[in-house]
Amino acid sequence: MTDSAHSDPQHPVLVLGATGRTGRRVVRRLAARSRPVRAGSRTAPVPFDWDDRRTWGPVLDGVRAVYLCYHPDLGFPGAADAVGSFSRQAVDMGVRRLVLLSGRGEEEARAGEEAVRAADPTCTVVRASWFHQNFSENFLLDPVRAGEIVLPAGDAAEPFVDADDIADVAVAALTGDGHGGEVYELTGPRLLTFHDVAKEISQATGREVSYVPVTAERYADVLRREGLPVEFVDLFTKILDGRNAHLADGVRRALGREPRDFRDYARDTAATGVWG
DSSP states (O other): OOHHHHTOTTSOEEEETTTSTTHHHHHHHHHHTTOOEEEESTTSSSOOOTTOGGGHHHHHTTOOEEEEOOSSOTTSTTHHHHHHHHHHHHHHTTOOEEEEEEETTOHHHHHHHHHHHHHOTTOEEEEEOOBGGGGTSSTTHHHHHHTEEEESOTTOEEOOBOHHHHHHHHHHHHHSSSOTTOEEEEOOSSOEEHHHHHHHHHHHHTSOOEEEEOOHHHHHHHHHHHTOOTHHHHHHHHHTSSTTOSOOOHHHHHHSSOOOOHHHHHHHHHHHTTTO
């Protein structure tokens, strides 16, 4: 079957994690193209829950393309089984285009990629680096507001990527030709340490924001206080060890343009007032 046949505009595109950082951006872009969208979330009109397989069939009914975003992370225990089982059911129900969000440098996430690829060898894998928006829409927003970013990242450099770039690549793969079977590694245009990030945000906001590297043990205490999964400690200490300290060309290959720089993100985000 050709790519064009896969992207039937008469069928809804299912977006899992539709209220998340990338999912809601994918939804907005599809809507702007007048593509019918089915939002996959617990609170949607047709509810979806990774932990309740009875919800999978109804949400897949009539769908031909799916944006696969596993919560809380593809590298977590049980993720590979879940996405593999869901992908097999999706293909059996007529889905012909799967776009999977994965994590760059996450060895545990590779099992999830392989599980989806086993169900659909033409799936598109989008491996993303740390999001810019972690500092404004997720667990690092309050630390930035408080002026102190605490992480077990040492002096590791990361090629932070913008969630808007991720969404643009996902929508291109969901709706356009030539992306089947591709693995796109997405990064920003330069490497930054968390000290660099704090400096960029400080310059954009006009107030001091610092980065404080801590041990994994201390960060586990931070996560417990915030009510976040302590599994993030293992994930962060593994991927923030310098393994991702190199750039990739996924945005350019998928979209034909350069990725957005963190400085532009910080400037535009500061202008919204979200950082106070």
